Each structure stands twice: as structure tokens, then as C-alpha cells.
Amino acid sequence: GQQVMQIPQYQHVQEGEDFTTYCNSSTTLSNIQWYKQRPGGHPVFLIQLVKSGEVKKQKRLTFQFGEAKKNSSLHITATQTTDVGTYFCAVTGKTSYDKVIFGPGTSLSVIP
Amino acid sequence: SAVISQKPSRDICQRGTSLTIQCQVDSQVTMMFWYRQQPGQSLTLIATANQGSEATYESGFVIDKFPISRPNLTFSTLTVSNMSPEDSSIYLCSVGRGAEQYFGPGTRLTVT
Numbered sequence: 154g155q156q157v158m159q160i161p162q163y164q165h166v167q168e169g170e171d172f173t174t175y176c177n178s179s180t181t182l183s184n185i186q187w188y189k190q191r192p193g194g195h196p197v198f199l200i201q202l203v204k205s206g207e208v209k210k211q212k213r214l215t216f217q218f219g220e221a222k223k224n225s226s227l228h229i230t231a232t233q234t235t236d237v238g239t240y241f242c243a244v245t246g247k248t249s250y251d252k253v254i255f256g257p258g259t260s261l262s263v264i265p
Numbered sequence: 266s267a268v269i270s271q272k273p274s275r276d277i278c279q280r281g282t283s284l285t286i287q288c289q290v291d292s293q294v295t296m297m298f299w300y301r302q303q304p305g306q307s308l309t310l311i312a313t314a315n316q317g318s319e320a321t322y323e324s325g326f327v328i329d330k331f332p333i334s335r336p337n338l339t340f341s342t343l344t345v346s347n348m349s350p351e352d353s354s355i356y357l358c359s360v361g362r363g364a365e366q367y368f369g370p371g372t373r374l375t376v377t
Contacts, residue, residue: 186366195357195368196308241307245366250296253359253366255308 157256174259176242191238269369288358293338
């Protein structure tokens, strides 16, 4: 089945610094999803990317899907302590009936 | 969106016993998914539960160990059978709604 890798595994940043996590696959993906899990919480859906080269923004978060649809990135501008958590990329099919397979995640710590 | 509740929220169990986890969704869904998240790890899909048919298990998970029921379109249970300390994890149910996947709060299981 489809698998994705994420780098880095951990990232510690000073508050106000930028942060980027990368998600890579050896195969072409139908789509890519991103989730955030706060410490002690459950994963929360952030976004889904479908099109080659797609870029979407949510306030300080920028999501990109590679031209070959084999990689994706999540960039956070000027991190805040509220950004602390683990960010997962995930792959799924085209419908809500399809299972979602999660990458290993990147754990972000923000030093105030 | 989807509102999902799970019971119990946490439990401490002795090895060799079984625990049944309940998942309730606020509206009807075709597929429900069960995940396991071991400490510090990503989410691993255990099985997909479709109402009216047997659950579909992922590689490494078997029905005898993790029997699943899906009696109606808003409810499912996952049983962790003959528990060992290696089963200590957070167990989460989820549903898809459009492109988004929604998760319950999880059941934190500790096996002693």
C-alpha cells in the first residue's frame, strides 16, 4: 500500500521562527492530507491537496503539493506556542469511504 | 463536521482480560475506522467497519484479537482481547465526511 515518509521527525524552534515539514512518497499520490495533533489530543484535519502543484494557505500555514504529486510540505510562518503539536501527512482515496494512512509525523516544539 | 464520542476514555486492565471500546457518531456514516496510536508513534489503522458486513482488517491485525461490531450506522465497538502490555495504546475511531476525517477523543488503555 501507499506509504509516506516525513522529515524531520522532531523540530524545536524559537517562537517567531519559521517551520517546515516535508512529506515524501515513492509513488504518485491521489491526494495528500495534513493533520495536527496537540499533545494529549486527537488528530484534527487541516487540509487536503489534490492537484499537481497546488498551494493552499490558512493564515500562517502554507501547504504545497509537488508537481509530480509525490511530495508535499507544510510551512508555518512565525511560529507561536499554539503551533505546538505533531503534524501528520496522510494519504487516502477519493471518497470518504477510503481509509486514511498516516505518515510518521513531525513533532514541533516552540520555545517561548 | 462530525461529533464522535468514545467510551471509556481510559482504562487500566490486567493482562489476559478483554476490553470493549464504544464509538458513537452524531449522524449516520457508512464506514467507521479504528486506529491504534502507541506512545510517541503515528496512527496505525486496525480495521475498517462497514455496517452489515464483516470488518476489513489491515495487515498485522486479526479478528480474533480485535473483534469489531457495527450494529448500525452510528455505532461501533472494538474489543481488545486477551490483552498484554504491548496492547497499551490509545485507540481511536474515526469517520470520513467529505474529504475530511474526524476522530473521536480516543481511549487510553494501559495493560498491567
